Amino acid sequence: MNKWVRVNTCEGTVHVERCSDQELRWGGRNLIAKLLLREVPPTCDPIGRYNKLILSEGLLGDTILATAGRLSIGGKSPLTGGAKESSVGGEAGRKMARLGIKAIIFEDAPADLTPRVLFISKKECRLLEMPELARLAVSETFSRLQERFGDEAGLMCIGPAGEMRLSAAAVAVQGEDGAQVRLAGRGGLGAVLGAKGIKAIVFDDQEAKPAEVYDAKKMREVSRAFSRILLEDPKTENRHKFGTPAVLSLCNELGILPTRNFSSGRFERADDISGETIANLIETRGGEARRGLPCIRGCVIRCANVFADARGRKSVASIQYENIALLGANLNIGEIDEVAELNHLCNEAGIDAIEAGAAIGVAMEAGVLAFGDAEGAKDLLRQVSQGTPLGRIIGSGVTITGKVFGARRVPAVKGQAIPAYDPRALKGIGVTYVTSPMGADHTAGNALETAGAVDPLGTQGQVEVSRRLQLRAAVLDSLGLCLFVRPAFVKDPSLFGRMLHARYGWDLTFEDVQRIGLDVLETEREFNSRAGVSEDFFDVPEFMREEPLPPRNSVYDIPMKEMQGIWNVKPPKGVF
Numbered sequence: 420m421n422k423w424v425r426v427n428t429c430e431g432t433v434h435v436e437r438c439s440d441q442e443l444r445w446g447g448r449n450l451i452a453k454l455l456l457r458e459v460p461p462t463c464d465p466i467g468r469y470n471k472l473i474l475s476e477g478l479l480g481d482t483i484l485a486t487a488g489r490l491s492i493g494g495k496s497p498l499t500g501g502a503k504e505s506s507v508g509g510e511a512g513r514k515m516a517r518l519g520i521k522a523i524i525f526e527d528a529p530a531d532l533t534p535r536v537l538f539i540s541k542k543e544c545r546l547l548e549m550p551e552l553a554r555l556a557v558s559e560t561f562s563r564l565q566e567r568f569g570d571e572a573g574l575m576c577i578g579p580a581g582e583m584r585l586s587a588a589a590v591a592v593q594g595e596d597g598a599q600v601r602l603a604g605r606g607g608l609g610a611v612l613g614a615k616g617i618k619a620i621v622f623d624d625q626e627a628k629p630a631e632v633y634d635a636k637k638m639r640e641v642s643r644a645f646s647r648i649l650l651e652d653p654k655t656e657n658r659h660k661f662g663t664p665a666v667l668s669l670c671n672e673l674g675i676l677p678t679r680n681f682s683s684g685r686f687e688r689a690d691d692i693s694g695e696t697i698a699n700l701i702e703t704r705g706g707e708a709r710r711g712l713p714c715i716r717g718c719v720i721r722c723a724n725v726f727a728d729a730r731g732r733k734s735v736a737s738i739q740y741e742n743i744a745l746l747g748a749n750l751n752i753g754e755i756d757e758v759a760e761l762n763h764l765c766n767e768a769g770i771d772a773i774e775a776g777a778a779i780g781v782a783m784e785a786g787v788l789a790f791g792d793a794e795g796a797k798d799l800l801r802q803v804s805q806g807t808p809l810g811r812i813i814g815s816g817v818t819i820t821g822k823v824f825g826a827r828r829v830p831a832v833k834g835q836a837i838p839a840y841d842p843r844a845l846k847g848i849g850v851t852y853v854t855s856p857m858g859a860d861h862t863a864g865n866a867l868e869t870a871g872a873v874d875p876l877g878t879q880g881q882v883e884v885s886r887r888l889q890l891r892a893a894v895l896d897s898l899g900l901c902l903f904v905r906p907a908f909v910k911d912p913s914l915f916g917r918m919l920h921a922r923y924g925w926d927l928t929f930e931d932v933q934r935i936g937l938d939v940l941e942t943e944r945e946f947n948s949r950a951g952v953s954e955d956f957f958d959v960p961e962f963m964r965e966e967p968l969p970p971r972n973s974v975y976d977i978p979m980k981e982m983q984g985i986w987n988v989k990p991p992k993g994v995f
């Protein structure tokens with residue numbers, strides 16, 4: 420991976436460039452942060468010509484390591500107004516890495532938004548006009564692309580929401596088996612791609628060869644050690660069986676499961692939408708239903724699933740915790756089949772289910788429809804795809820929806836919906852929502868894993884917890900590995916250095932690896948500061964400091980000043 424592809428979407432030109440020695444040391448989220456700061460005016464319009472949409476491979480993206488090949492997608496976010504990176508599974512990232520491409524940078528903006536497709540193979544990189552894809556749902560877009568480019572192509576696209584440049588739009592990536600749809604959901608990056616007039620990207624890696632690594636023997640050794648630790652970890656077994664919904668019962672017990680627009684942390688019907696219920700239904704319904712699947716070839720954790728209806732026909736793949744929480748408990752909907760259908764409609768529109776669920780929750784509280792009205796919620800999501808005025812409001816995310824309906828309880832930080840962990844009863848994640856350059860993002864430093872070790876209701880130690888988790892997330896996002904591999908690095912922190920040595924021959928200490936994470940965060944914070952969205956000014960929403968959250972009846976009470984000091988302390992030695 421020593422080259423990147425620049426696509427000028429105004430001129431319709433595609434150029435391949437060689438990376439400099441310095442640029443070769445950037446990957447994934449780190450590369451996105453560096454390019455944003457170097458090339459994007461921080462105050463630009465996120466859907467204007469000066470923003471860039473960047474696809475970036477992690478440093479280990481082209482290796483045999485488990486979960487390697489996850490793709491980072493980034494740009495200036497239409498929701499937060501700051502730097503954004505969203506990591507996604509699926510096959511496109513692996514194929515892009517096999518083609519030796521480190522990054523693709525979409526620049527400028529076309530005068531005419533006729534859908535175009537970027538096609539990349541070993542022999543060519545070119546833009547094709549495909550007007551027949553206009554306003555097609557994600558699944559139909561993938562079918563048409565498969566018909567034209569074959570079953571082996573790696574596919575990614577936006578749905579109607581992205582074409583309409585709605586702020587909650589996502590970028591969809593097809594999974595390994597063709598059934599999975601993975602979304603780079605957070606931050607509205609689908610709108611940025613839509614503003615470039617790009618409907619889809621197709622990778623044909625048929626003539627590509629695996630990348631040469633510095634020490635293939637050492638890579639095989641470290642890969643085996645890495646997979647072994649992951650397979651021995653009890654969390655892996657749990658994720659394999661129940662997927663990410665495994666944590667729903669725990670979140671309900673802790674009282675952090677968003678319920679009825681974040682008015683409670685416990686949902687009376689949690690059992691009906693839990694990981695155990697889902698696993699059970701997948702077993703008993705059979706047909707197309709599956710669990711324990713990889714979203715990316717080579718993953719040994721395999722937390723993905725295909726959820727099927729009562730007749731065994733796929734309704735959504737995968738069904739995930741955050742989406743169930745926001746489209747289920749948060750809307751007072753306890754029928755898992757309804758939640759699955761809502762999730763599917765989000766995927767079809769190409770919209771972040773977290774942002775959509777939070778926006779509909781606010782609309783329900785404002786009286787637009789009643790809590791528990793699953794048919795009404797489906798209608799709203801169909802309206803997103805149709806582009807009706809109400810659909811466009813929901814598709815613009817929770818903050819816009821809250822403003823339009825004059826709502827006071829709007830669960831967002833820095834313009835982005837708070838995900839499925841209410842910070843009033845898991846305070847460490849609240850520190851992440853406020854201080855992460857990513858805004859309210861569950862992947863930027865999720866404190867759920869520390870709930871057993873640090874009192875989630877207390878204020879002590881939460882800033883330290885968030886700092887550690889944010890650093891580790893920034894490193895993993897820069898390497899191109901899934902966040903769920905963290906137990907391996909907790910058990911053996913030397914793995915980082917060994918992997919990078921085997922791939923590149925670099926000799927890095929653990930502190931050097933920590934510095935990669937610090938560099939990412941510093942670069943993103945600098946961009947955000949210049950964009951006017953630094954962490955100095957965006958607290959959790961007021962209602963979370965004032966309204967006690969049942970059943971723990973706690974408010975968010977970590978002082979802003981304490982959170983603002985998060986980066987004044989050096990990271991601890993030896994561990995994240």
Ligand code: SF4
Binds near residue numbers: 508718719902903
């Ligand atoms: S652990 Fe789950 S989300 Fe991560 S790469 Fe594997 S299947 Fe995908």
